[in-house]
Structures are given as structure tokens and as C-alpha cells.
Amino acid sequence: MAKNKVIYWHRLGLKVYEVEDKKASLLRDIETTDLTEIQEHLNFLKNSEVCLLLSDAMAYLFKSVLDSTEVINDGFRERLLQIVKTDIPEDFSNFSWDYKIIENEGQKSVLIFAPIADIQNKINELSKNLGIKFEVIEPESIAAERDPNPIVGIVLKNDVKGKDEEVLNIVVDGKPEKHNNFEKIFLAGVVIVIFVLINYFLYTKFFGKKIEVKKVENVATPTIVPTPTMVSISFENLNVVVQNGTKIAGKAGKIVEKLKAIGIVNATAGNADNTNYTESKVYFKSEEIKTIALEKLLGVVLISEANILVDNTIENDVKLILGVN
Numbered sequence: 001m002a003k004n005k006v007i008y009w010h011r012l013g014l015k016v017y018e019v020e021d022k023k024a025s026l027l028r029d030i031e032t033t034d035l036t037e038i039q040e041h042l043n044f045l046k047n048s049e050v051c052l053l054l055s056d057a058m059a060y061l062f063k064s065v066l067d068s069t070e071v072i073n074d075g076f077r078e079r080l081l082q083i084v085k086t087d088i089p090e091d092f093s094n095f096s097w098d099y100k101i102i103e104n105e106g107q108k109s110v111l112i113f114a115p116i117a118d119i120q121n122k123i124n125e126l127s128k129n130l131g132i133k134f135e136v137i138e139p140e141s142i143a144a145e146r147d148p149n150p151i152v153g154i155v156l157k158n159d160v161k162g163k164d165e166e167v168l169n170i171v172v173d174g175k176p177e178k179h180n181n182f183e184k185i186f187l188a189g190v191v192i193v194i195f196v197l198i199n200y201f202l203y204t205k206f207f208g209k210k211i212e213v214k215k216v217e218n219v220a221t222p223t224i225v226p227t228p229t230m231v232s233i234s235f236e237n238l239n240v241v242v243q244n245g246t247k248i249a250g251k252a253g254k255i256v257e258k259l260k261a262i263g264i265v266n267a268t269a270g271n272a273d274n275t276n277y278t279e280s281k282v283y284f285k286s287e288e289i290k291t292i293a294l295e296k297l298l299g300v301v302l303i304s305e306a307n308i309l310v311d312n313t314i315e316n317d318v319k320l321i322l323g324v325n
Contacts, residue, residue, distance in 0.1 A: 004155045005048060008140075009119065010055040012315070014038060016045070017151050024151040035122050039129060047131040051154045052123065052138075056237055057317075059115045059139045066108040072101060080110065096120060100168040113139060113168055136160055137170040233317075235292050240267040240318040245277030251322050258300045277323035281307040285317050293318055 006017045006024070016028040030041045070076075080099055097114035115123065115137065126132055136157055143153035159168070240259060244252035252269035259267040280303050284290035287310055294308065301320065311319075 005045060005050040006053055006151050006154060007042075007045075007050055008053045008055070008151060009058055011057055014041075016042070019152055019155045022147070022152050024149060035125060038122070039126060042126060042130060042132070045130065045132055049133045049135050051136040051157075052134045053143055053150055053154045054115055054119065054137065054139050056139050056141050057233060057239075058119050059113060061139050061141060062112045063102075064110055064112075066101075066110055068108075070108070080112065096170050098168055098170055111168060113142070113170075115170075134170070138168065142168065233289060233292060235296060236263045236265065238264055238266065238289065238293055238317040240264050240293075240320065241270060241316045242267065242320045242322065243270050243272040245272035245275060245280075245321045246324050247275045248324075255301060255320070255322060259297075262296055262300065272321050277321055279304060279307055279323040279325050281309065281321045281323070283309050283311045283314050283319040283321075285312055285314055286310065289317050 002020070004019045005027075006019055008015045008017065011033075013032050014028075014030040015026060016030070017024045018027055019025075028041060030038060032038060032041075070079075077099070097112065099110050099112045102109045102111055114120075123134060123137070127134060136154055138154060138157065140150040140153075143150035143157070145153065146156040147153035242252045242255045242259070252271070256267045256269045280301050282294075282297060282301075282303050284293065290308075290310055297303070297318070297320070301322070302325070
């Protein structure tokens with residue numbers, strides 16, 4: 001296996017790996033979300049081809065069963081937008097996104113993937129400014145289906161090119177966007193028109209023949225939509241930290257066990273900044289996460305309304321501090 005560069009993009013920054021023979025070596029750990037700083041750190045990958053692995057929290061991955069009468073034709077992609085738009089919190093009609101048709105026992109389903117808007121903008125800027133070609137972009141949950149280590153799994157992807165409905169992949173090639181070449185295209189068109197008129201004049205003047213000039217209709221250049229995939233935030237993939245704010249040993253660990261029992265796999269226990277909390281408190285990273293998780297958390301821990309807070313500066317999706325009551 002040749003050496004492959006893989007960028008893993010997560011909520012707190014990026015990690016750059018080199019993968020060879022199914023072994024991943026960390027090259028750089030970039031702990032920032034600022035685009036200018038990220039670009040400086042990734043300058044060593046200028047004009048390179050890389051694989052981009054997104055944490056599931058940075059993308060949408062959506063699956064839907066298709067109606068048996070649905071036909072996969074030229075208009076299917078547009079119809080697909082209408083099917084999923086109510087389940088996606090952002091308008092991704094102008095995103096880079098992709099879909100794949102999955103058939104199982106005669107039933108057709110569609111899998112859709114797209115990076116979130118903020119990440120798409122940053123990907124495009126990095127590609128344009130550094131000339132990086134992102135030959136594969138996909139979420140970690142898809143890459144992990146090929147190998148337990150998704151860093152290796154994305155390198156093992158072999159369906160990079162193919163029909164739109166058969167391949168789940170976004171390619172960003174690092175080339176300037178087409179509209180940036182408008183002036184060059186316009187000038188080239190003017191030169192061609194002048195050349196044709198001069199030849200027409202010379203031919204009719206010296207040969208005395210009239211040339212019938214047929215009107216050629218302008219044909220718009222089709223916009224090529226890159227191939228892309230979708231995983232919105234769900235209760236099961238929330239990152240939850242439970243901190244013991246009391247002197248009762250093992251209290252946080254017991255709550256973590258209860259959270260895992262109701263579906264939160266990524267829950268960890270720890271100690272709070274002190275052991276004098278009289279009441280339990282919960283912090284959510286966003287209102288969206290609060291809406292998803294609050295009701296189920298209240299089924300595990302009793303928390304007063306005054307102690308239910310939103311704080312977008314916390315590292316985890318949810319921080320639960322346990323008090324005596």
C-alpha cells in the first residue's frame with residue numbers, strides 16, 4: 001500500500017496522519033478551529049492529494065427508504081433535496097453533497113452525506129488557497145465500516161469514482177472556481193468573434209461570394225455538482241462527561257452506567273472542581289443538543305430548572321455535575 005495523507009477534522013481541530021500498510025502515524029496535531037491558523041499548519045500539504053475524514057459531529061449522514069415507484073433519473077437529485085430537507089437543520093441545496101442508492105432484498109434506500117456549512121466553506125478555502133485536492137471526503141462512521149480505525153478505513157475506500165447513485169464521495173480538486181475565469185472566457189469569446197468577422201470580410205471581398213452565417217445558440221455550461229454523504233447530531237452519539245461534585249465515591253461512575261444503558265456510548269466519569277455541590281447541574285453545548293438530550297437525562301438525574309444551562313464554551317456536548325441532591 002502506498003503512503004496516504006489523511007486529515008481527520010474534529011470539533012477542536014485537526015490531526016494529520018500518514019497511512020502505510022494499514023498503519024497510521026500522526027504527523028501533526030492542530031488544536032485550533034481558526035482557518036488562518038489551520039492554513040499555516042497545513043502549508044506543508046500544498047498541492048497534495050489527501051483524504052479528509054470528518055468526525056460524525058461535523059457532517060450530516062441521513063438514510064431514508066425510497067418509495068417503490070421512485071425512479072432514479074436526471075431529476076432524482078433535485079427530488080432528493082425535497083425528501084430530506086425537513087430532517088436537516090441547514091439549507092444544503094448549495095452544498096457539496098452526495099447520495100448512494102442501497103438495495104437490500106428488493107427494497108431501495110438512499111444514503112446522503114454532506115459536511116456542515118461551516119466546514120464546507122473552510123474546505124473550499126483550503127483547497128483554493130493551498131491547491132489541496134481532497135480526493136476522498138467522508139464521515140468516520142462510514143470509514144469505520146472498512147476498518148475499526150477510520151483513519152485506515154478511509155484509505156481503503158475503492159469506490160471513489162462512478163455513477164452518482166453508486167458512489168458516496170465528495171471530491172474537491174483545489175482548482176479555482178469557474179466563475180473566477182469569467183474575464184478570460186469573455187476575452188477569448190471576443191477574439192473568436194473578431195477572427196470570424198475578419199475572415200468573413202476578406203472572403204467576400206476577394207472571392208465575391210456571400211457566406212450564409214448560421215446563428216449558433218449559446219449552450220450553457222452545466223454546473224458539475226461534486227459527489228458527497230449526511231450524520232446529524234443524535235442522542236446516541238453525544239459526548240457526555242459526568243463529574244462527581246460530592247464526597248460520595250463512585251457516584252459519577254454509576255450515572256455513566258445508566259447513561260450507557262439508555263444509549264449514550266460516549267459517556268465518561270470524572271471529578272468536579274470541588275466536592276461541595278449541593279444540587280446537580282447540567283450544561284449543554286447548544287440549544288439543539290439541549291432539545292435532543294434534556295428529557296432523557298432528567299429520567300436519570302433529578303435537576304432543577306435553574307440548573308439547566310447552555311454553555312457553548314464547554315469541550316463536551318454535555319457536562320453533568322452531580323450534587324448531593
